[in-house]
Amino acid sequence: MSDISIEEQTAMRDSFARLLAERGDETAVRQAMVTPLGYDPQLWQDMAEMGLLGLIIDPEFGGIGGDAVLLETLMEVAGAHLLCSPFISTSVIAARVIAACSDEEQKAEMLTAIGDGREIIAIAATGEQGAWTPGGISVTATSDENGCKLDGVSSFVMHAEGASRVLVFANNNGVTGAYILDPAASGIAIEKLKTNDPTLRLSKITFSNASAEHLPGVDETAIGTAMDLARVALAGEHAGGVKRIFDITVEYLRTRHQFGRQIGSYQSLKHIAADMLIEVETAASAAAAAAQAIAADTEDAQTLINLAAFACADAYRDVTAQAIQLHGGIAYTWEHPAHLYWRRARTGLWLFGSSDYHREQYLTQLEAA
């Protein structure tokens, strides 16, 4: 559990929300999403100044030392605003992986740089199957006296654009580990992938005898923990996003008139809205419960992580799909925000494992209970 007071946490949440309202509104998102980088470097710097980039980094390395609960809360804010940023890559996955590194010097240098906003770290975590499981890794590491070399392909690499380093999960003689290298290094070929969600930046990286630095002490468990934290961050983002698009939709139901009545007075639309509310609240409960379980390290943490992963993603998918339907024609236009949430939701269905995968894992956990 974090020792940051509730008041401080609330204050952080509020100032993050203010920041995004000012500098990360829909217009800003639309501007950022069409840049090659895919995010607003100035906003990234603002987040650094608020300490957000070191949110889960230990105070020893200049971070805030927040726990999963605080992370989830702030991700709800990010999700509500469709924040485009390498936050999950850099400040969640990389920060958590590096925190497990046993080379204290390496760790201190990199964590401090992450918190300062000096590092953007791309995450090469899975092969072309997009499985985000240890079995899905298809990069091989070999090491000799001259250091480590990477070979193979990693796809669905998040935020290679603008990244100062790439964090790669690779197998070295059957042992999964973490490696880090410069994206401009020789032996690394980055191919940008066109995505359906314009706020998402993905690449495919081919490694051919590329020199990389090994992060000692980072084993499969540490990587799994980092990815699970990322799943909860994503669940929080979903919970925040689904709430916002729902609020936008209910507001539309209140203000749009057809046949001389608010369309929200039509029972079929009211009933759809009621069903949507269950999904919205469920996403919030699931994401929060998973975060609390991680923070308190309870026995059912893994169960709740898997539950949140599919429940939040599915809720986001279903609610955004209905949001477009309830808006009617206006949401069929690119200019309306509904499809941005809808695309983000559809992204969330696959990142870090599909809903079917997480449902299967959830059941496996329950069998063992």
Add this chain to the structure above:
Amino acid sequence: MSDISIEEQTAMRDSFARLLAERGDETAVRQAMVTPLGYDPQLWQDMAEMGLLGLIIDPEFGGIGGDAVLLETLMEVAGAHLLCSPFISTSVIAARVIAACSDEEQKAEMLTAIGDGREIIAIAATGEQGAWTPGGISVTATSDENGCKLDGVSSFVMHAEGASRVLVFANNNGVTGAYILDPAASGIAIEKLKTNDPTLRLSKITFSNASAEHLPGVDETAIGTAMDLARVALAGEHAGGVKRIFDITVEYLRTRHQFGRQIGSYQSLKHIAADMLIEVETAASAAAAAAQAIAADTEDAQTLINLAAFACADAYRDVTAQAIQLHGGIAYTWEHPAHLYWRRARTGLWLFGSSDYHREQYLTQLEAA
């Protein structure tokens, strides 16, 4: 294709409907379903007199010579009235299996008796898995100079009550065949099974060295054809049942008032009714298409049989479930007919293969197309 004229077919349908309206209404169903027999022998005799029991039997043996289309049409009438009878057992499965028998004397005698209403034939088609596939048979036949003996268990036996004979599918040295015996024969133990649908009679039969007559010429294909015809008959029953419970429900929406309005004026109920109508019409189309394909022996007949099997069963299940919900409390009472349709629909989900099984078969057919 049958050479019975459209006019004759319509006349048969109408007189069957009249018969059931007079002698097979809800009160009659409720009376019959609590008798040990589970059907009204007088009504069965009336059906015999109308020629219905020989519906698909060749005129040569005193039948009408109707095809699958006529059968499906009449089963819609039966379904609408929740007819309790051994019709599918006796006049569809047994009649079709026996028609494939190569012993003309045996065939003539049995088919004539079926058409006359003198035979009620129970069908022992599957083992305790309730799979209704050749692989699901768990009765073994052995034959020597003294005739055939049956051993093993058959469950979900339809209408053993009151049956004059039992038709058994059994494996003889790896060859599936059909056998017939007297339910009172030695070596046969019939255990009644309690069912959820009070209009359904099922038993488990244990055979221990029971003497049976073999039906020569009836192979796995002939049995499969008979079971497929039964599936289409059942699909027709579903199509008729789902239409009737839907009509009952819409009528209730029109006449029931709450808050000073017909409840059918509430948009959410109207919309549920609209969605139900799609299911109702779809069931009718699917059952009819399968029947037409069998009658015309088209290439896609097997595809359409599997499609009708799951589409009609699922439609019946979903519409009856909504019918109870739309009626509210009144349909929670035993006296209201809604639950009788609901139970019948739930029976249909499993008889002759589950919806998931038929979906799987359907896809297999399509792959081969």
Add this chain to the structure above:
Amino acid sequence: MATRSMEMSDQDLAAEVKTWLAANWDSEKRCERGVDRLNIKSWLGKLVDSGYSVPTWSPDWFGRGFNSKQARIIDNILKAHQVPGRSQDRYNLGAVTVYRMGSYALKTELLRDMLTGDVSCLLYSEPNAGSDLAGVRTKAEWVAGPDGGEYVVTGQKVWTTNAKEAAYGMLLARTDWDVPKHGGISFFIFPMKQDGVEIRPINQITGESEFNEIFITEARVPARYIVGELNGGWKVLQTALAYERLIMGEGATERQGKEKSAVPPLVELAKRHGKLDDPVLRQKIAQAVAYRHLNALNMKRAKQEILANGSSSLMSLGKLAMSRIQHGEAKVAGEILGANSLLDGDDFPDSADMNFDSAKAYMNSIGGGSDQIQRNIISERILGLPREIEVDRNMPFRDVKSG
């Protein structure tokens, strides 16, 4: 009577209750200390007089003026000792209604009996007034007599539990037919044990008969047994329903709490029937279990919100969510059982349970405000969307269409 103080410490309170219990309740024999067999009426009297049965009520009326946290302390101790008659300020709906809304005279006359064994039942719903409770057509006509006279009641009520046991029915009846529907209803504490009250069990599709129809033919109820104002019954009902929802809600959050750690029943069922390896079923089982789990998480959050703010809009979602859960679980159970779903009865207990649950699920999705009514409530009260148009709201009830 003992201390009333709100400032009493929790420890002192617990000690006080335990001392009293030790003196009055034999935990081993589960009866009043000093006797051999529980005489429930006598025991309830004792408990009511102690103030522990309705601890949040005023000391003028069998209570102690405790707050709800203190009441919970008392309740937990009584529960641990399996003491009957506890928490009647939460669960005895008839008594709560009389206490909250009855006149001084009515409380004096009825309250103690209602706390010491005079069970009450609900006489709200009618065949033509299901979702629309304000559409009641049971009529109550005044006739002169001593003590304010009495009302002669004729009509039909449905969906009543405990009707046979009940001494009183909380009756909604129409006392004025010439005003709009909400304005002509009165709320009576109606004596059940009299001629003119016929109770017939309802045969339900589950095979149970927990509910009854009540045929009332010129039965009598004293005018002084009206709760609230004459023709003010709708308001009384709203308060009574609010209590009912609160109790059901609390029950729901409490029941939820228990189910967490065990292996879910659907998983056990699949294991028992050798279906836990079926990948198609696994997805369906996981989703069905998840819905219940997620609802439990929502209810847990609701409880936290109630503790923090005194209320939670999440509470209203639970009943609707439960319909999806119950119907869904029964459906998946059916798919696990396969053709065995056709069977029933003692020889096939898993099938019997599944079939029962499939029917029983309608109890939640229809009873106590159908799913459709719940969606109205959620969209109107929580989301603030416009109310359904009520065509009969302002017309004299006589002219309202019914059927």
Add this chain to the structure above:
Amino acid sequence: MATRSMEMSDQDLAAEVKTWLAANWDSEKRCERGVDRLNIKSWLGKLVDSGYSVPTWSPDWFGRGFNSKQARIIDNILKAHQVPGRSQDRYNLGAVTVYRMGSYALKTELLRDMLTGDVSCLLYSEPNAGSDLAGVRTKAEWVAGPDGGEYVVTGQKVWTTNAKEAAYGMLLARTDWDVPKHGGISFFIFPMKQDGVEIRPINQITGESEFNEIFITEARVPARYIVGELNGGWKVLQTALAYERLIMGEGATERQGKEKSAVPPLVELAKRHGKLDDPVLRQKIAQAVAYRHLNALNMKRAKQEILANGSSSLMSLGKLAMSRIQHGEAKVAGEILGANSLLDGDDFPDSADMNFDSAKAYMNSIGGGSDQIQRNIISERILGLPREIEVDRNMPFRDVKSG
């Protein structure tokens, strides 16, 4: 002009058309016989004069008075020879509207041009009049002038296809603001090629821009271009919409017919991505394919009913059913593609198709009367349930709330 006779035999008709075609159409060069390159205007003129372009219309107006079966014979021959300009009596909505409801003068002035290249577009929907077409706020104000004067039109229309190509727009505009909404609308054949008409493409979530917004600022339309009565536009619209539905329905049943024998695209997709062995996906694929198959069976039955009785209520179900089909297929395609669903563009054509289809499915579920409107129509017109309460039906349009 040739025989008009309804009694003409099908063989004679076919022979006549083929003879005419042989004389006038060069099937190899796909243009008018005797020239090297198709001049569409000239060809359309020739076809229209032959009567084969609108064979069911009256001989007074470019037709031959044939019945629909005969028209189908002509159409099939022209289709086989890839002749442009056929079946305009079914597909040229602007011309059909003028022919069916326009005045003699209007037909004389416009009809031939509309059949020989003057395309028309629909100007019905507005930002505030989507489901509620009678809520149009585009205003048309009369000014005096020769030939009955003209109307000055100002307003905004949306969801118009072919706006850039169109010579005319079928315009719904308000000509009286002081009567209830349905009574103050007129239907104009509105000239598109004029100042005051600005066309802006709409960027759609599919990435396409097939629709436009039309900003009309003091544009002009002659008073004689009103179809039907002044303020009688609602009735004209209903007839026009009925034709549109009929055409869409026919299109639907025709398109359905083709897809039967081939392996369904979802099966091919799963095969391509090595997922056809996944039992969970197999169930979902089978169900998605089945929904389309079942709808085709419904539409086939509809067609049989139409042939037998002239109409079929099944027809109205197709559009609603199509929403479930299209959204469902796209969803299953996404599950087949897995994480590749994240990708898009030419490098990932299966993903691009799936993502496009996911967005495009809203075209059916929202456009042309949303699913919700379809359910109203089905429940009211087919099932005979009561109409939605229309609060604005009888109030002067000025007072109607909008937004």
